[in-house]
Amino acid sequence: MLEGLELLAEHGCFGGQQRFYRHASAQIGLPMRFGLFVPPQPRALLVYLAGLTCSEETFAIKAGAQRLAAELGLALLTPDTSPRGAGVMGEADSWDFGVAAGFYLDASAQPWAQHWRMESYLLHELLPGVQKELGLSAQSTGLFGHSMGGHGALTLALRHPGSFRSVSAFAPVCAPMQCPWGQKAFAGYLGANHAAHAAHDASALMLSQTRPPFPAGILIDQGLADPFLATQLMPEAFEAACLAAGQDLTLRRHAGYDHGYYFIASFVNDHLRHHAAHLLA
Numbered sequence: 001m002l003e004g005l006e007l008l009a010e011h012g013c014f015g016g017q018q019r020f021y022r023h024a025s026a027q028i029g030l031p032m033r034f035g036l037f038v039p040p041q042p043r044a045l046l047v048y049l050a051g052l053t054c055s056e057e058t059f060a061i062k063a064g065a066q067r068l069a070a071e072l073g074l075a076l077l078t079p080d081t082s083p084r085g086a087g088v089m090g091e092a093d094s095w096d097f098g099v100a101a102g103f104y105l106d107a108s109a110q111p112w113a114q115h116w117r118m119e120s121y122l123l124h125e126l127l128p129g130v131q132k133e134l135g136l137s138a139q140s141t142g143l144f145g146h147s148m149g150g151h152g153a154l155t156l157a158l159r160h161p162g163s164f165r166s167v168s169a170f171a172p173v174c175a176p177m178q179c180p181w182g183q184k185a186f187a188g189y190l191g192a193n194h195a196a197h198a199a200h201d202a203s204a205l206m207l208s209q210t211r212p213p214f215p216a217g218i219l220i221d222q223g224l225a226d227p228f229l230a231t232q233l234m235p236e237a238f239e240a241a242c243l244a245a246g247q248d249l250t251l252r253r254h255a256g257y258d259h260g261y262y263f264i265a266s267f268v269n270d271h272l273r274h275h276a277a278h279l280l281a
């Protein structure tokens, strides 16, 4: 059970409930919030990791995923994107580092290491707590995300084999060691340790696989009018790594779509069906 769990809001939604909670996180050492859509009959759990500047509310409000999730029996867990209120100097000075930019890893460098522990928080606290509450296991848990959260989805799925049965992403940061967002985050949170950076880079992780880690295949959607495509996202690096590892990847490139939630809302049903096909089989 999650310590100090408080229900902050609950809204009827397509026969289920969209809920928002706060709890006292032992891993983060601060209160954390999360969203949970509970369908009428929960059969599987899908975790969505949001991008830079987002919160536990962004996907729930903007993606329009609840109608199909209710039909398929998918519970949707939407964690926040970083600790908040830690009081670390400069934590809110940038939109791509610090608050709302946790990059889904455990920081090892100061002054971030005490609270910026998003990987341990998700894997060892929030996810087990919610799975227990819903009576669901890793066998019926999938992971997806957007941009920084797409990086989180790919890297956490690769770093924790067996924790997620299906994975997908919208416009993920695919090669953080090669892009400004990733280089800034990794230098700040992990210091100058190249091996630590590689251990959180989806393309480097995929290249290091000795067998295809996701036999069910990985789905990625990417807009071609996305202003971050060439400089920050680099899906071609992950595509090449999947090819080298023998990992089945469906990478769909869509003309006319940018980086925002109109793009996500346009393709979110395909992601729900991708996960349902594997989680409910």
Ligand SMILES: N[C@@H](CCC(=O)N[C@@H](CSC=O)C(=O)NCC(=O)O)C(=O)O
Binding pocket: 050, 051, 052, 053, 054, 058, 062, 095, 146, 147, 148, 149, 259, 260, 261
């Ligand atoms: N403030 C920035 C843009 C921030 C932005 O685009 N955030 C994306 C995620 S980017 C990668 O992780 C997002 O999902 N925003 C929320 C939304 O509702 O669109 C700028 O000024 O460029």
